[in-house]
Amino acid sequence: MRWAALALAAVARAVVTQPKPTVTPPAPAVAPRTGKLGEFDFDKLAPYEQLRGEFDREKILGFMAERPLVVAKRLGVVASTFKRTRDAWEADEATAPERRTRGGMLRDAIASLGPVSVKVGQTLSQRPDLVGEEACEALKALQTRNAAFSNEAAFAYMADEFGLEHPGLLAPGIVADPSAPFRKTDAHWLASLEREPAAVASLGQVYRGATHGGQDVAVKVQRPDALRTVAVDYTCFAVVWALVEKWWAWKRGAAFDNGDIGEVVDTVADGIFDELNYDLEAVNAAEFKQSLDFLGFVDVPTFLPELSTSRVLTTEWIKGDHMERLGRRDGALMTQLAVEACTASLVLTGFVHADPHEGNLMLQDDGKVVFLDFGLMSRVDGDIMESFATGIRACLAEDYGTLAFVFQKVGFLTTPLEFREAPGVPYRDVADAEGLAQFEDELRSAMAATEGGSSRFGALAEVLNGKLSKRWKMFTPPYCLLLIRTFLTLEGIAAQVDPDFNIYEMSLPWALRRSLAPTSPQGVATLRGSLLGDDNRVKWDAILDLVQDDGGGSSEAASDVQPEADLGEALTAVVGSSGGAALRKTMRDIDAADLATKLVGPSGRVIRRKAALELCGAIDRKLMPAHREPPPPNPDGPVSLSAKGGAQISRATSPQSRRLAARQRKWQRKVARFLVAYHLRTQLAGGLRGVATLAKLAWLGARVAGGAVRQLVALQVRRAGKRAGFSR
Secondary structure, rough: OHHHHHHHHHHHHHHHOOOOOOOOOOOOOOOOOOOEEEEEEEEHHHHHHHHOOOOHHHHHHHHHOOOOHHHHHHHHHHHHOOOHHHHHHHHHHHHHHHHHHHHHHHHHHHHHHOHHHHHHHHHHHHOOOHHHHHHHHHHHHHHHHHOOOHHHHHHHHHHHHHOOOOHHHHOOOOOOOOOOOOOOOOOOOOOOOOOOEEEEOOOEEEEEEEOOOEEEEEEEEEEHHHHHHHHHHHHHHHHHHHHHHHHHHHOOOOOOOOOOHHHHHHHHHHHHHHHOHHHHHHHHHHHHHHOOOOOOOOOOOEEHHHHHHEEEEEEEEEOOOOOOOOOHHHHHHHHHHHHHHHHHHHHHEHHHHHHHHHHHEEEEEEOOEEEHHHHHHHEEOOOHHHHHHHHHHHHOEEEEEEEHHHHHHHEEEEEOOEEEEOOOOOEEOHHHHHHHHHHHHHHHHHOOOOOOOOOOOOHHHHHHHOOHHHEEEEEOOOOHHHHHHHHHHHHHHHHHEEEEOOHHHHHHHHHHHHHHHOOHHHHHHHHHHEEEOOOOOHHHHHHHHHHHHHOOOOOOOOOOOOOOOOOOHHHHHHHHHHHHHHHHHHHOOOOOHHHHHHHHHHEEEEEEHHHHHHHHHHHHHOHHHHHHHHOOOOOEEEOOOOOOOOOOOOOOOOHHHHHHHHHHHHHHHHHHHHHHHHHHHHHHHHHHHHHHHHHHHHHHHHHHHHHHHHHHHHHHHHHHHHHHHHHH
C-alpha cells in the first residue's frame, strides 16, 4: 500500500503543482483553538483557515500542491469505500429484503466521505427512478440525520467563536472545559442549550436553545473540519478530471473535449464554499424572503446577528414540521408551495434555493412553507429566465421545435450545431435550420419512448444525457447544474405525495407571468410577434392556445378545485406591474375590429364561456361569500398536485402580498379604463367600420352577461339541491 500511496502522491503533485500565491491569513478575532479535541486535530486544521472566504481555484490548488500525500490518501479512501460498498451491496442481493443491511451501509459510507458526497446522496435520495427504492429510502436519512460530530467539539467550537473562557459558559448545564485558553466573560451566552443536536447536516449540526429574553433559537455550528474536507475533495475532482483528459489525449491522440466539465466542478465547489460562510447565508436568507414576499406563503427563519459569526449561525426556532411528520394533505400543501416558490424564483426573481431537500423544508404552524439553509443558491439572468419560461410552456404543449430552439439559446446545444452518426465518429457542423429540425424529430421520438416524457423533469434529463448526447454535442452549462439539482429534488419530493405529479403544469402560471412581462428586447419582440401579426391583427390560434393552457375558471361553477394562479391572475399581476409595459403596448396596438369579429364568432366560444364563468364567480363572491368556504379536507385522503386539479388547500398570505395584490388590481383597473377609452375613441373615429365594431362588442358583452346569469342560476340550483339532500 505504501508504494501505491507514493505513486498517487506523485500524480497529485504533478496535477496540482503550480506557483503558489502568497497568502496572508486574516488575524482571528480571538485566539484559535489548538490541540486535539474529540475526532478533530485543530493543529492540523488550522492551516486550512487561510482558504476560508470566496472560492479561489488557484489558491486551493496551490495550497494542496504542498500536500500531495493528503490528496493521494483521500483518493485511496474514496476508491476503497466505493469498492467495499459496491461489493457489500452485491453480496446482500441474495438476502431476504427484510433482513438486508446494505441500505444502512450505503448511507453510512456516503456520510463518511463528507459534505460533497452527502450533497450527491441527498439529491439521489429523491430519485428512485435512478437508484431504486431501496437505496432511495436509505439515503433519505442524509437529509436530517447525517453522521454527527461530538458535542464536546461542537460546544468548544461555539465557545471559541464567541471568545468564551470555556464551553461551560455557553449555557447552564453544559460541561465546562477549563483547559481552553478563552477570554473570560461573566454571563452565560444563552439561557439554555440542549446537549444533543436537533438536526445534523452535511456541513454542521443544529442545537435548540433559548435566549435570556425567552426566545427559542436554533444554533447551527459548522463542522471544524468542513473547510479542509471540501478543499481536499475539490482537489481530488481536479486530479481525476486532469487524469481523464491525459488518458483521453493518449488514447485518441487529441485533446479531451470535455466541454465545461472543469467549470462545472468549479461551480459546485464555489457553491459549497459559500455554504461555509454563515454571514453570506444570513444575507441570502433575507434576500430570498424579500424576493418572494409577493407570494405571501414563503418564510425563512429570522437571523440573530448578535448571536452569530461566520461559523455559528443563530436563528429563531421554527414552529412547524418536516415532511416525515406531516399528514398526507399537509405534506401535499408543503410540496405544492415549495414547488411554486422555486418555479417563481426560476422565472420571475432569478434567485433560486438550490438545496430544497426534505430536511430544508418545513410547514410552519401558520401554513407557510419555510425554507432553511441558504448557503447553496443560484442566480439566473433575465434572458435565461425568459428562455426557461418558454421551455416550460413548450414542454407542456409538447412543442419540441421551440424546446430545441431554447436548448440552443441557453447553451445545452452548440452554435453551430454539431452532430455525428454514431459514438466514436467525429462531429460535423450542421446548419441551424436543418439541425434543429432533425434534433426536434429525435427529441420528440425519445420523449415519447420515455416514461413520463411530457410530465417529469427527470425524464427530460434522461433523454438529453442518456440518449441524444450520444449523437449531438451537448453541454450542461455550469449555471444550470444547481438548478437541475433543485428541480430533480423537488420532483422527487412531489412524487411521494402524487405519483402523477406534473412539474410543468405546476410551473405554468409562473412561466405565463414571465412570458407576458419580458425584459430583454428579444423577449419583447417575441411577445408581440406571438400575439400580433405585422398588420396588428391578433394571432387567434396563439390566443386560444394561451387560454387553453390556463388551468380553468375561477368560479365554483367551473370546478370545485382550481389552481391558485391562473391566466386571469397572471394578466392582473403583469398588466398592473412595471414589467407589463410590453403587454400594455401590445394591447393598445391590437386591431380591435378584427378582435371583435373573432370574439363574437364560433371560434370565440371558449373565451366567452371563460369570461362568463369569471363574471359568475365575481358576482357569487360579492353576494354570497359564505358559500366560498371549502369543506374541511380529509388529512389522509388522496391528493393531486396537478395544476389543473390541484390540492386546493388554503394557503397563507402576508400583509406584503395582500398590499401588492391590491395595488396590482388597482393599476389593472386603471389600465383597463385607459385601453377601453383609447379603443372607443379609435372606433368612433373609424366611420361605419368603427360603429360595426362597437355593435359587435356590445353584443359580446350581452352574451357574456347572459352566460354569467345562467351559470349563477345553475349554481344556486345545485346548492339548493345539496341543502335539500342534507335535510333528508
